[in-house]
Amino acid sequence: MPNRPRCVSRRPLAPCPDGRFPLTLLLLGVAACSGNDPSGSEAGAGEAHVLPSDAVQLLGTSDALTWVRDLEVASDGTIWVLDEHPPFFVGFQADGEVIAELGHRGEGPMEFGHPVSLLAAGGGDPGTSGIWAFDRLRHSLVRVREADVLFPSEVEGTSVPLPQGVVRPGSLLARTGGIPGMYPWMAAAGNSAFAAHSGGGASRGTGYWTARVVEIPLESGEPIERWRMEELLPSPEAHYPGATEFLPFPLWAVCPDGEAWMYDPARHRVRSLHAPERTDHALPPARNVTFSLDRLLDLLLPSIVAQVPTSERPPDDVLREQLAGEVDQMIDQFAAVFPEYFQMLCAPDGTLWLQHFDWEEGFAGAGWSWERLRVGEGDSGAESIRLPAGFQAFRITSDRAWGIVMDELGIPSVAWIELP
Structure with a gap:
């Protein structure tokens, strides 16, 4: 090799x-803050948990892992990793056994141009359930692995192109850090994927404040517009006079049951997209940067x-x-307008997780500290969870965070840590 x-x-x-x-x-x-304000986010959290490094459990690795871009946990407990280089997709059983190394570069029906995001679709429909990837160059969602196929020998291959007249290539907004580019935010609920695009605007700055969040049924690929951010957020010019390129950005999370949430940077609160005026949740005070x-x-x-x-x-x-x-x-x-949070995730139990920005100690802006919101139990306040340094979390399930750690030689391994 x-x-x-x-x-x-x-x-x-x-x-x-x-x-x-x-x-x-x-x-x-x-960019980074020049120091942590003791009256800031972590000081305002209701309860804090610091997880020790020896709590990290290594699941397994593969020679195919070089530059990890995404990780997803399937409904059957298998773990799928998206790598920058082919074979793009590496699957692991819950005991760490490698069950598949799939996906090659090319223009064929079972080949990929540039896969950039993973989705675990459920809903019980055998035609759509399984692991999906978004191929940026093909502007398509491609099913990598069918549900209940334990040892796939090749990519399943079902492709769902996104109509370019509705969702322009390159217009999908990023899943982390507010940077436009190749790694878009996507989520799955039932038989649908969800994504955010900039509509006719720029894929940066004010584009996040005028974004469209769309549902993409995996059977048809025809996007259905669900929410317009300009109807939920104030005018950026009114809230941040003179700011154009530099704006804090909203974050979105869609839960497996279809509930959808937004981090509102203007109000510094988490709001339900289904009932934005009735359901919101407070967060610890924003940092003074x-x-x-x-x-x-x-x-x-x-x-x-x-x-x-x-x-x-x-x-x-x-x-x-x-x-x-x-x-x-x-x-x-x-x-x-320094961003407070790097990304927001929804666990299968409906719990929301917001990852802090932290360039000084984190990884490329992704901090080790998260806020956990149990939104299904009323506004009980946020809990601060600090993951061990070096544990790069990609997904959170009801009781575990899943991610990547690297050894002293820079070799990545899939790992997990039990959550309090």
């Missing part, structure tokens, strides 16, 4: 065609150096000068 770089990343950086870096997008995803030019540059440069090959970036001193020129005018505006 050829040697390939082993790392786990959700968002590689890339220069613009003229050699500059997209600072607007970069800052939204990787301060920035300095030197601090931002100290954090941005190592990230760029680590993720962008030398041949694709200018010398460090030139890059620092370029970043300083672009960032200096943005500090005050960006500090006013």
Whole structure:
């Protein structure tokens, strides 16, 4: 097997065609606070749990894992991992046994251009249940594995194209960090997938505040518009005068039972999309974030150096000068709209999980601390759960967080940790 770089990343950086870096997008995803305010999020949580590193349980690994993009837990308890390189899909039984390594690059009916997201569809319909992937280049949802097929030898292959006249290629909004790009937010409920797209607007900044959340029935692929963000959020200009590219972004979560939620950055509350004016839940106070030019540059440069090959970036001193020129005018505006949360997930029991932004200690902006909201039990307040450093969580079930850890050689393994 050829040697390939082993790392786990959700968002590689890339220069613009003229050699500059997209600072607007970069800052939204990787800028950091200069320190934790003790009166901020964790201090405001009702109850805090810090999970020790020895609580992490390794499930298994495979030589096929190099650069993990997503992970999903199927209804039968098998775990499926999406890798950046083919074979794209690696399946594990609950005991860690590898049951499949599937998916090759190509243009054939069972091949992929660039799969970027995983979904576990249920609903009991044998025609749609199973593990699905969204292929960005084909602009299609493709079923990777049928339900109840334990040892698949090849990709199942059912493809559901998204109509380009309704959901434009490249318009799907990202699942984490508010950065537009290749790794969109998607969720599954019953026999449908859910996604958010920017409509006719830009896939960044104000585009998140005017997004459309659509339901995509897996039988037909015809999107059904469910919610418009401009009907649920105030005008960005009214709430953040002068802010265009830099805005805190809403997050969405659709639960397996079809209940849908939004993190409202204007009100700093979680709201039901089905009854937004009647059902909302308070969160710990937002952090007070301060920035300095030197601090931002100290954090941005190592990230760029680590993720962008030398041949694709200018010398460090030139890059620092370029970043300083672009960032200096943005500090005050960006500090006013610094995102509080990186992503929001819904567990099968309806519990919501919001992951904090944290560049200083986290991984590419994804912090180790989460807020847990038991929305089905009334507004009982948020609980702070801090996962062990190095445990990159992708999915949360009723009693476990599932993710990836890397050993000292950078080899990723699937792992889980029991939740309090």
